[in-house]
Amino acid sequence: MSLIEADSERLLAAVTSLLAQKGIASDDELVERQRVTDAASPGQGARMVARAWLDPEYRALMLADGAKAAEAIGIPMRGMPPLGVLENDAETHHLVVCTLCSCYPRAVLGYPPLWFKSAAYRARAVRDPRGILVEFGTTLPDSIRLRVVDSTADYRWMVLPMRPAGTEGWNEAQLTAIVREGDMIGVTLPQA
Amino acid sequence: MLAPGTEIRVKLDWPETRGPCHIRTPHYLRGRTGTVERHLGDFPYPEDLAFARPAARLPLYHVRFDQPSVWGQGHTGDALVVELFEPWLETIAP
Incomplete structure (x- = not known):
């Protein structure tokens, strides 16, 4: 299966788990960034x-x-x-x-x-x-x-x-x- | 480092004809002459960064171009001001 055909929820979960495993961004940091992005106007x-x-x-x-x-x-x-x-x-x-x-x-x-x-x-x-x-x-x-x-x-x-x-x-x-x-x-x- | 006021020519180069690349220098400025306004800072070079290669931090400049000369239309005195990395800039011999 190609990335384009992958279920987007599962793909997102895989990416966020890799980001956490590799120490790039924790779940908390992602939530915080989403909050900041949504608040910008x-x-x-x-x-x-x-x-x-x-x-x-x-x-x-x-x-x-x-x-x-x-x-x-x-x-x-x-x-x-x-x-x-x-x-x-x-x-x-x-x-x-x-x-x-x-x-x-x-x-x-x-x-x-x-x-x-x-x-x-x-x-x-x-x-x-x-x-x-x-x-x-x-x-x-x-x-x-x-x-x-x-x-x-x-x-x-x-x-x-x-x-x-x-x-x-x-x-x-x-x-x-x-x-x-x-x-x-x-x-x-x-x-x- | 290029001082403010330095006259430059943007390289007339088309790396996209030679293979995959990621370029932040717009087509419409290739080969055009302009004037360095100021050094904006040094940033990881996008042409390497985009391919996850080690990217040196290179000088990025704000460069001013005469808008009507670039397009053959427009209002005298209007300018285009663009961020360009040093490897794309050739100084013009005075």
């Missing part, structure tokens, strides 16, 4: 963005080392790839894609949206990035420099968008609530 990244909008020191930490900044607000990063943070400003916009597969900062954004993994997005984000942004409702002025970050190797990347006008005086919870998944991939901009 764009809400985690949104908390980082909101904090960075309010706290210049946190912003500096986030730009220097995204993983440290995530851990600083209680997001588990053990065993995760390094997290790079791309800062948008008045002259620069970032768009993240993984043309080779679907590398994504899952620890802080959760599971990637289906379109992020589509061949169409992956091909067009590098060839016609401004065109694809328009389809997401984002028209970049000509004066903005667009940097398309192709996530090809060991880093995972998230965008730190600009704080939108009309949010003056808002608290962290209010700001967190307006930051969406797409804002941190770079296909959309946060709206007040």
Whole structure:
């Protein structure tokens, strides 16, 4: 019988038992990792963005080392790839894609949206990035420099968008609530 | 180690035509010229790691390419920024 024909429950049991026997990962560690994976969502990244909008020191930490900044607000990063943070400003916009597969900062954004993994997005984000942004409702002025970050190797990347006008005086919870998944991939901009 | 600002050319090489391999250098950049932005760190080389061979930790760089030159379309000034391992980068003689 080939692996493809094997009963998936038995296959999983065989793999987890081998992981334990070889001292790679215990059952408890697997359960803990599953809990962390299921808890990850764009809400985690949104908390980082909101904090960075309010706290210049946190912003500096986030730009220097995204993983440290995530851990600083209680997001588990053990065993995760390094997290790079791309800062948008008045002259620069970032768009993240993984043309080779679907590398994504899952620890802080959760599971990637289906379109992020589509061949169409992956091909067009590098060839016609401004065109694809328009389809997401984002028209970049000509004066903005667009940097398309192709996530090809060991880093995972998230965008730190600009704080939108009309949010003056808002608290962290209010700001967190307006930051969406797409804002941190770079296909959309946060709206007040 | 390549310093920020170093002009490089991505090797015009197609190992996938010679046998099984695992490459993190996209096709669309093979043979293209770009500029090193910064060293991101040293990481186990995926072309060995994927086959469970001993994998040396090699320098990984963020390299910037002019987007319109790569695709023959686009907006002047737009850039592609890509993680590339040192063995794929050839320095261009000044």
